[in-house]
Amino acid sequence: QVQLVESGGGLVQAGGSLRLSCAASGFIFSINAMGWYRQALGKQRELVATITSGGNTNYADSVKGRFTISRDAVKNTVYLQMNSLKPEDTAVYYCNAEGVRVRLGGKKYDYWGQGTQVTVSS
Numbered sequence: 001q002v003q004l005v006e007s008g009g010g011l012v013q014a015g016g017s018l019r020l021s022c023a024a025s026g027f028i029f030s031i032n033a034m035g036w037y038r039q040a041l042g043k044q045r046e047l048v049a050t051i052t053s054g055g056n057t058n059y060a061d062s063v064k065g066r067f068t069i070s071r072d073a074v075k076n077t078v079y080l081q082m083n084s085l086k087p088e089d090t091a092v093y094y095c096n097a098e099g100v101r102v103r104l105g106g107k108k109y110d111y112w113g114q115g116t117q118v119t120v121s122s
Contacts, residue, residue, distance in 0.1 A: 009116030022095030032099025038091035
């Protein structure tokens with residue numbers, strides 16, 4: 001019922017920008033937080049940025065000052081504006097929705113998007 005649909009990935013040169021978006025579809029009563037994670041080839045998935053329902057944000061040290069996470073609470077959509085991209089930002093970026101509740105008092109579940117490739121050339 002609940003799906004995360006990502007878009008915005010692509011190939012850019014170092015110093016360029018990309019804007020990722022992720023929309024949570026289906027009926028959703030509430031979400032605790034949404035965020036972005038990334039996984040480079042041969043490496044583990046790591047947190048990039050998160051934003052809570054209250055608007056609090058958290059960033060990995062490696063992206064602070066360059067990336068900005070935002071959300072549209074009504075549309076259950078989260079965005080990641082990525083500026084000053086570096087080759088080390090190359091990875092598959094995954095959208096995450098944490099603590100999703102589809103009805104009042106219902107159980108909370110986590111959902112993941114399919115991933116979108118971001119490639120930054122030097």
